[in-house]
Amino acid sequence: MEHQKRPSHFDIAVVGGGPAGRSAALVLARQGFSVALLAPDSDPADGRTTALWQKSIAVLKEIGVWDDLELKAAPLQKMRMIDDTGRLVRAPEVTFDSSELGLNEFGFNIRNSDLNEALSAACGNADTLTHFNARLETASFEQDHVSLNGDNGTEIRANLAVAADGRSSRLRDAAGIEVKRWSYPQVAVVLNLDHDRPHQNMSVEFHTPSGPFTLVALPGRSSSLVCVVTAEEAERLCGLDTSVLEMELERRAHSIFGKFRITTKPQSFPLSGLSAPKLVGKRLALVGETAHVFPPIGAQGLNLSQRDVGDLADVLAKAAASGKDFESDTILAAYETKRSADVRSRTFAVDALNRSLLTDFLPVQAARSAGMYLADKIGPFRRLLMREGIAPGTGFQLRS
Ligand SMILES: Cc1cc2nc3c(=O)[nH]c(=O)nc-3n(C[C@H](O)[C@H](O)[C@H](O)COP(=O)(O)OP(=O)(O)OC[C@H]3O[C@@H](n4cnc5c(N)ncnc54)[C@H](O)[C@@H]3O)c2cc1C
16 A cells, blocks of 8 residues: 555556456556556445356456455356246246356355455555555546546546446546436345255245345355345345244245355345446546446346456557557547447346346236246257356456
């Protein structure tokens, strides 16, 4: 960490120290750029876990944090999706199996506290990365640099800024990029639990009329739970005595793993969506939730962000290696072109799936059921869905 009197100049300044921001800072520093990370320390109270697919794991390997994390993570080999809507038109159950794609596992489930701790430690040790423990207050985009001012008097200059300061990004606002926001009548209740029966490295997603109820494997006989319900129901669940809540959740899980014992305090996350009309500005690139937010279905959020990070590093490193100005409009446009389809299609698909659970409109339910029916019966279609949803790309190309 650095205390300074006059602004230092960096190739790239990353603003925001969530998993997307810290990963971006580390990958870019590893590519040889001088990087400033302007970010307050990460929140140790985040009790969530994150299922990360192959390409995100490749990013963590690239920045050297994966070996330690793997010991604390659970492999995810199967994903069961069960229609628990109780409606007239119900979809058949579908199981996605990583062996069908020739993979040992789709990815791993990791505690956010472990992930954030590993990324923070790596940021402290990276050679060309300087961490400024501050929040961004103001930013200005000048002709030949970006100027960033932190709330503790920190001043940084850089050729390019990367906005990773989350859904309420100040840096994105300073660049005048207006986003589209929407909300859902849903809250995710999140906790971890132990259970009697082994999960066999399987996650189970029940699709209920209020949203998904998802158990994701953790090491041992433990799983993390994301239970999406109405705001009133979330408040009721969080207010229950632990033993009553355990029974209620076991009932909702149809006792699939036997008895539940809750091991963490329930936390609630109101669900919302956000979409940025563009992923770049003058001397600016957006990654992670500064550009896209959607409900936690199918573990898409941070996986999409890690693909932003991988593609941004790839584009900038290739430009720098060939002697081009990596911060130029042309190079940033190449990043936007590379990311647009993935970001837009993911935001649309997750939103549509979530809304299809909430609606009573028969044709929509029928369409969702037909999709799951085809996934169950037709191998190539199922494998296409797996590749698109869970393992899009398994490589990670960067400047050699
Ligand atoms: C219940 C739930 C379960 C989820 N499960 C999964 C999953 O299994 N798999 C998956 O891929 N995704 C999952 N997601 C999505 C995932 O958690 C998010 O996509 C991810 O946390 C976003 O990371 P981020 O770094 O973009 O943003 P954030 O984590 O929001 O980080 C933004 C950072 O910016 C900092 N910041 C804010 N303002 C400033 C400022 N002015 N200056 C400097 N820094 C600032 C904040 O302190 C924060 O550290 C889940 C989400 C929810 C709600």
